[in-house]
Amino acid sequence: MPYTNPASYDEFMGRWSRRLAPRFAAFAGVRDAERVLDVGCGTGVLSRILLDLEADIEVIGVDPAASYVEYARRVVPSPRARFEIGAADALPFAGKAFDASLSLLVLQEFADAPKAVREMARVTRQGGTVATCKWDFRDGMPMLSLFEQAAEAVAPEALARHRAERVVRPTYDRLEDIAALWEGCGLTELRTAVLELSLEFPSVEDLWLPFLGGSTGFSAFARDLNRETGGAVAKRLREMIEAEYGTSEFMLTARAWAVAGIAAT
Numbered sequence: 001m002p003y004t005n006p007a008s009y010d011e012f013m014g015r016w017s018r019r020l021a022p023r024f025a026a027f028a029g030v031r032d033a034e035r036v037l038d039v040g041c042g043t044g045v046l047s048r049i050l051l052d053l054e055a056d057i058e059v060i061g062v063d064p065a066a067s068y069v070e071y072a073r074r075v076v077p078s079p080r081a082r083f084e085i086g087a088a089d090a091l092p093f094a095g096k097a098f099d100a101s102l103s104l105l106v107l108q109e110f111a112d113a114p115k116a117v118r119e120m121a122r123v124t125r126q127g128g129t130v131a132t133c134k135w136d137f138r139d140g141m142p143m144l145s146l147f148e149q150a151a152e153a154v155a156p157e158a159l160a161r162h163r164a165e166r167v168v169r170p171t172y173d174r175l176e177d178i179a180a181l182w183e184g185c186g187l188t189e190l191r192t193a194v195l196e197l198s199l200e201f202p203s204v205e206d207l208w209l210p211f212l213g214g215s216t217g218f219s220a221f222a223r224d225l226n227r228e229t230g231g232a233v234a235k236r237l238r239e240m241i242e243a244e245y246g247t248s249e250f251m252l253t254a255r256a257w258a259v260a261g262i263a264a265t
């Protein structure tokens, strides 16, 4: 399902990306005056962080979702940034065009991950960094797993149907699987990190309302299921959160895997 409604994405997952991007950028070790590719740039969260990090860095963001690319152009209007439509498995750039290629929260999207990673390596100069960072979807993204638990309690058959309809791909939900992918694509001097971060939610509404924008496949499913169940899933979500954290603000902690390697050729 294509990504839609970029403004809603920014509220839904972008709030996590904004927290994660500086940690990932520091891990990747991007340096000033470098030309960096942001693969699956979405609304431009990582690109903006990279631009703020160093005075002379240049960023090119690429993403297949045209509405996200347009949005990124609008919200990241730097002369040092450019955003283009394109997908990772056929990057529209010459070989060795970048000093580094990064991708944040995108690996799960690739229909052919080895092909995409080889493309990232191809467009990176010899000695440059190719890095990725993705959620541990097994139990490291509580905003989504809390919803799944609520859906399981209220509409288990619908949840099972949704899971069965999902495109089955290698999920790279373990750090060593991502590292093996990097190694298999010829990247060397591998480095890995576990990035944990917390986000405060002033209320359950603050967590739930951005689901209703349906910007991602997951949030669109959540919105539709809640509608079909007459609001029962959101009600259950609220009960679960209040039972766990009380009725005031609460904090969720997420975990992401990060892997970086060096383009050897």
Ligand SMILES: C[S@@+](CC[C@H](N)C(=O)[O-])C[C@H]1O[C@@H](n2cnc3c(N)ncnc32)[C@H](O)[C@@H]1O
Pocket (backbone or CB within 6 Å): 003, 013, 014, 017, 039, 040, 041, 042, 043, 044, 045, 046, 062, 063, 064, 065, 068, 086, 087, 088, 089, 103, 104, 105, 106, 109, 110, 111
């Ligand atoms: C979860 S979002 C992450 C966006 C952004 N990097 C961030 O951290 O906020 C996933 C992004 O991957 C993009 N995407 C999907 N398939 C892709 C592909 N084959 N190549 C590159 N990007 C892709 C989507 O359009 C979407 O913008």
